[in-house]
Amino acid sequence: MSDDFPSSKFERGKIFAKTGLKLGTNYAKRHLKKAAGRKESKEESSRFHTENAREVFDEFSKLRGTALKIAQSLSMDQGMLPEEFTEVMGEAQYSVPPINKALARSIIKKQLGSYPEQVFSSFNTSALAAASIGQVHKARLKDGRDVAVKIQYPNVRETIQSDLGMAKILIKRFVKKGADLDDYFEEVESTLMEETDYIQEGQQIEAFRKRFSNGAVVTPEWIEELSTQKVLTMTFIEGKHLKEFLQTSPSQEERNHFGQLLWDFFHDQVVQRDTVHADTHPGNFLFTEDGRLGVIDFGCVKKFPLEFSNKYLRLLPIHMEDDIDKIRKLFIDLEITKENPDDPEKEERFFKFCMNYGRAFAQPYKNDRFDFGDPEFKALINRFAKEPPIMNEPRGSKHFIYSTRVHLGLYNLLMKLGAVVDTRESRKKALEVLEEIEEN
Template identity: 65%
Template sequence: MSNDFPSSKFERGSRIAKTGLKVGTNYAKRYLRKKSGKENGDSDSSFHSENAKEVFKEFTKLRGTALKIAQGMSMDQGFLPEEFAEVMSQAQYSVPPINKALVRSIIKRELGDYPEQLFTRFDSEAFAAASIGQVHLAELKDGRKAAIKIQYPNVRETINSDLGLAKILVKRIVKKGADIDPYFDEVKQTLLEETDYTNEGQQIELFRERFGGMNIVIPEWIKEYSTDKVLCMTYLEGRHLNEFLKENPTQEQRNRFGQLLWDFFHQQIQDKNYVHADTHPGNFLFTNDDKLGVIDFGCVKQFPEEFFMNYLRLLPTHLDGDEEAIRNLYYKLKVIKPDSDNPDKEEKYFRFARNYGMTFAEPYKSEVFDFGNEDYRNKIKYFTKDAPIGNEPRGSQHFLYTTRVHLGLYNLLMKLGAHVNTSKSKEILSEMLDVDFGELV
């Protein structure tokens, strides 16, 4: 249990600035050693890893926005060296909970009384702790089990300062002159939404209305015990992916949950509405009655229609193999630059991106696709680890979240080893994009 929770802007700013200065100095010294031929022989890999661990250690103590940035760094955007992304991926799991006294005081301030007065039972130990809040099990006076999500102090108030300082840190690592402002603006807007628990409650209601009765289970928002910093919802029974896999499930069980994930993803696309944009294992439950539970709606996105439709058109365009059409889409999505002063580099990246896109399109070539295929897993792993652009961000800022959704889905399905029927999903996309997938594959 941790009491070490820096919540003032000054203390948080000091920590981030100190970390940024140290990491920036390390990179500067390394650059000078390389230029002078005095490199000490340390591998790039271990150097990047050690610096990432330094950042991660401080960001974990800070929680909140800082830890969300760490999670963002773990996604494949070409921002950072691979080793940084590898270390930062731990941000999904390694968060110490805040102490019990602080939990009680937050509930008293937000809901008007202490938890033992409000609930029949309240577990003071959190059963889940994430970047901007932690979750406690409770029993409501009417007998229903509830999950109470409590936001860490001052998270929303420190978004601007945390992001501003994080931008300074990232600028020390990315390619000089790279425009990272649109990416940070996108992260800021999403964080403002994620730290508004009333907004999340409304999203829970929206998704319950959209997906109720589709073998998808979504908690109910309990408004009377919720504020913008405390979220009360009914508790869903089920197990997360790792727990499910420990049960040694049959292929049939793996396929069922894989199909539910796949269909949930495509149904959201069809609606052209909000998309659940945080597709990682902690946000999904496999229930004992073979339904898919979705339990976190802090990060939902409604993408601009032009971007969203161009993103979807990548699929049939890659399946068709028309290089000119692929290239034109990449220009529109800012994946490649039309007037680059280094056309050879641009062509190299085009080839890489096209092959990556072809790999993502592969499941749609089959009526039933085996996500457990080891060759396919290795192919995806290759592309997510070996982008040729180093530390230069590419693509529209909206890719920050479409990547999280799409790559997250594929990773879940590969861990499940699920065989997924793609027929319905191709019908959905055919209707939306006015293409005949039968002719493409």
């Protein structure tokens, strides 16, 4: 439990500055050693990056908020940072200490007008879960309904801009000199502003409940009268997270069932080209006793521009057709590769890497059923994720930050489940949407 929560811009700035200074010193010393002719082994290089990544993660954990959201984004990175950084930053998905109980009570008092024991008939002061921008407590309404109460950490929203500014300075130490990060940071900033507005999240909960609560998918009900921009109350859904579910040694039939629900949930959103649940990590999904898929977090919901959505959808058929000329043109349109690169040979290697990665992602759609438990497929996806040929340079449209998070996150969930999924209906719907796009 953490009693020391830095919520002012000054306190947070000191931590960012300390981290940046430490990293800058470490990398400068390494550069001098290399310049002096000292060779570094692969093991030494890996250990160096891991130690520095741990330094960043430990400091970002104190900051929570924007800092940890950046860490989460880095864990999904596709070639901007060393592999060791993405592995350590992956801990931001689940290793966050809760704030102390007195602070949590005071936030509820300030936001809802009374302490939790007056507002609710019961309130568990121990956090059920703690994430980057808030933590969740279980409570019971006076009408007897169980609810989840999400409490936002102090000043998270107010420090987004300054945190991102300092994070950009920090990250520029790792990326190629002159690389333009502005679009990517603007995308993260606008998304974080939405994620820290719990009234907006409540509205998203209601929109998804109307759209998906049809028996197969269950979502919470927003308790609007007990919600503010910084406290969110919603009905509680009983179920097991992925890790708990797997500990029960489920049958292959059960794995396939929940895998199919996850697959269909995301493809229904993609083909509708409307809002998409864009935070695909295990903590946001529950497997219920009655066989439904619980979806419980709606902070990160994206509405991609239609032009990007259309191009992103086209990646599927051109990789299935294996039309290299079409792939090349679409990659340029999506800013993945450059039409007139400074180093054509290096760019061609990168193009082939991305094309083969796309082929791997298209594999599940090529047959009527696909086994995500296939160890060869898992090894293939992991190899591409860990071995991008171009380092230190962001590539692709800024919208890839969250579209990749959705797609890669879905595959990771299905691989952990070891599910066999029927892809016929989703493939048919996607191709029908693409036909409509081509006609228009």
